[in-house]
Amino acid sequence: MKAIVQAEASECGLASLAMVASAHGMSLGLPDLRRRFHLSLKGIRLNQLIEIAQTLGFSTRPLRLEMEQLDQLALPCILHWDLNHFVVLAKVGKTKATILDPAIGERRLSLSEVSQHFTGVALELTPTTEFKQHKAAHSISARQLTGPIRGLWNALSQIALLSMALQVFVILAPFYTQWVVDQVLVSADRDLLVVLGLGFGLALLLQVGIGLLRGWSVVSLSSRLGLQWMSNVFAHLLKLPLDFFEKRHLGDVTSRMSSVQTIQHTLTTSFVEAMIDGVMAMVTLVLMLVYSWKLALVTLLAVALYFGIRAIAYRPMRDHTEQQLVAAAKQQTHLLESLRGMQSLKVAGEESVRRSTYENLLNDTVNQDVKLARMSLGFSTASQLVFGLERIAVIWIGARLALDNVFSVGMLVAYLAYKDQFATRVSGLIDKWIEFRMLRLHGERLADIVLTPPEEHHAQPHALPPAEPSIAVEGLSFRYADGEPWVVKDCCFTIAPGESVAIIGGSGCGKTTLVKLLLGLLTPSEGTIRIGGHDLHKLGPRNVRAMIGVVMQDDQLFAGSIADNIGFFDTDFDLERIEAAAQLAAVHEDIAAMPMGYHSLIGDMGSSLSGGQKQRIILARALYRQPKLLFLDEATSHLDVTRERLVNEAVKHLQLTKVIVAHRPETIASADRILVMEHGRIVQEVKLQQSPEIPHPEDHVLSA
Known part of the structure; x- marks a missing residue:
């Protein structure tokens, strides 16, 4: 278990x-x-x-x-x-x-x-009798984790061939020693010594050249694989539904992303090395058996003992590795949260508490690192002990064979070289076998990202919604899980093309959740949503979001210039459109007063701007898209009364369908109609043209 x-x-x-x-x-x-x-x-x-x-x-x-x-x-x-x-x-x-x-x-x-x-x-x-046993699904394939990687197998084949060529020189090297000892020294043949020296010197030059070419091939493959793979994983990450990110800690997601590098190194370097180690182990074992099966048996026994040690210790090492990854992810999450909430820590004066928690998490991570280091040290010590004793035994037996004239001195020296090659290759192969098995851990962590189904993206419909699409909601209900309370329940309403509707209600009544459902960020538990007569599910989130502008309560700016943020980093943004959107959002004057205007850098997450400026730039970003539908969730909550009035007046005259979530009377009054929410239900509808009095969401006896 x-x-x-x-x-x-x-x-x-x-x-x-x-x-x-x-x-x-x-x-x-x-x-x-x-x-x-x-x-x-x-x-x-x-x-x-x-x-x-x-x-x-x-x-x-x-x-x-x-x-x-x-x-x-x-x-x-x-x-x-x-x-x-x-x-x-x-x-x-x-x-x-x-x-x-x-x-x-x-x-x-x-x-x-x-x-x-x-x-x-x-x-x-x-x-019970209804319990059905079944085996685990098939292991995750490398193809599922990497996605399409162009030229991977061709590059691996090239590296493998170059590596095999290198091993030919490794196999030939002991013969140089054997021939010099047995042929040159015994017969004092200086001419043969010159021939052997020149021949093996030329072979060394070829070996160095092939090694250099192989090294460049590995570097090229690693960089290309890393670029394509990380790009594939990040592209898939961006396609995942919103609740994937809401249910996970940020540090855990980044930790899983970092598993790409571990798997990449194993595929590009360790995989080829393992193949070469396997081939070389077989070749050198055959040569060892040709020399002496008795000496080969000693080495095989040592290899079997080392393999048993590594196999027995695999499960504890895997557990400690997994615990280290989890501990490091928690530490990373805590660090990121602390950096993101530094202002709150400063004003509360709770830096010491946060530091204490971080040090506890850091201690957990370091403790796991120490456990892994101890295991690695234990494996290294075991390897030295086992193969050290093996070498002593082989030399002792080989020396007796040489004394009995079964071996020449040159043969013993050559055999020891092949024996060292075999022991090194096999121990390396065992270590890589453990590494490959450990790779499953990283694969399982990365699979949480790459095997999570993306949001459903449907083909382009035959007829797109009109310029000012309507919204029709029928029997809409939503809850986060079976058995949980309904957040939105039995909502039915229609918003006409070009109409502006304000949704009001007490905090926590489901307004923001309703907006997320309309945006396709959440999937309804029951009911349907139609945009311009098209079912939202069939229309697909990509098509919906291409025609909407949105300002949510927790929207963020990104590091870059103001123009970059309003144009959402469009490489070919229209500066005139950006300025027009900024004027509608009543932020143009603020930007013009900055030293670099629209090219002013705003810092990480807009840290150099006031709350009102950030909110208006986010509104300008929504308006820059020239949307057919505009959703505003508390989009003016940080503005003063004057700027709120300017923004509301500008938005009111835009020829598009608008859905506004607000608490402030000035913003609510800019709408054509009001929907009152209470406990996830639409309990009242008020047309402001017929009833200029703005209802209070807590009033239970209102009439439309």
Whole structure:
């Protein structure tokens, strides 16, 4: 039973269930469980976990117990941990317990340590007749991870041929020593010495030249593979749905992306080296057997012993490597969050608390690094000991053979050279075999990105929506997971072409979620959305977003100039359009007053601008697209009354369909109609031309 590490922040329950199912013969991957059972960002409750387990064919038994009763549980079982987490209890001893933690991996904890985390709630799972055993799916292929890579196999073949050519010279080198010792020194043949010296000197020059060519080929392939592969992965990352990023920590995503470099190095360098090591090991073994099968047997026994040591230690090394990657990702996440929230830390004066947490995470990472370093040192020591003893034994036996005139001195020297080649190649091959097996860990982490299905992109429809498309919503409902409360429920409304509609309501009533549904960022649980008469799902997110302009509450600017941000880094942006959009957003004067105008750099995430300036530049970015539909979610919340009035007046006269989410009366009054939301439902509709009084979202007795 092995640990399954969660990828999403809130899927510890699913990961725990997958581990228990695997222990009973049902090999379930987390991606499969995610597709079958959607979870919210808030995690999973025990009753939801029970429902999912029963769906998989388990009989469930939730228990409340004391630490003394822990050894009476039917294992493996799921424990509630730290009041906000689930883990798997795999084994209980007299003083220690084995915990499979989805956030960390396998842990051996003392019972006192378990007591500090265990909340007293456990879930026993017993397979029923409905439980179906099945093996794990096929391993992830390199093609799935890399995507299309042009010229990969041709380059690998070229490197392999050059490497094989190099090995010919390596095989010939011991003969030089043998012939000099046995032929030249014995017969004092100076002419033969000159011939051998010139011949092997020329061979050395050829070897150096081929080695240089092979080195350049490896560098070229590595750079080309790295460029294409990272580009493919990043392109796929950009196509993933929004909830992929909302459910994962930023540091974890960057950590998984870094696995590309590890896999790339293995494919470009270690793969070819492993092939050459395998071929050379076979060739040198044949030569060793030709010289003496007794001496070869000693070396083979040493190789078998080293292989056994590495094989036994593989599982602990894999676990420590996985724990190191997880710990490093948590440290990276904490660092990125601290940098992003530096202003909040400064004004709160809580730098020391943040530093303390970071140091704890850093200690976890360093501890895992130390464990891996100790294992590597142990392997190096074992290799030196095993092959050192082997060399002593081979020389001892070989010397006796030479004394018995079975071997000449030159033959013994040549044999030792081939023996060293064989031992080096085979030990390297064993190390690379472990490396290839370890590659599965990086592949599984990267697969969380590259095997996640992208947003659905449909073909271009025959008839695009008109210049001012309508919006029709019928029976629209949404919740993040089965069993979760409805965030949007039974919404039905229509927005006419060119109409401006304000959606108002108390905080948390579902306004922003409704906008995300209209934008195609979320998939409705029920109901349909039509844009210009076309079903939003069939129209496809790419086509929808090509005709909309959006300002969301948490929109960001990017490092670059103001013009870059308004034009969204269009390489051929129209400066006149940029200025026109800035004027509509009432930010042109602010930009013109800057020393470099529209070419002024705004810093990381717009750090050099005020909140109001950032908001207006984001609005200008939406208007620069010349959209058919405009969505504004609290787009003027940071503006003063004068600038808010200017922006509202400019937007009001734009000939396009507008959806506005707002709390401020000035912005609400700029709309033609108001939809009032309450607890995810549209509870009232008000036309401002008929009723100039702006309704309050908390008023329950309003009439349209």
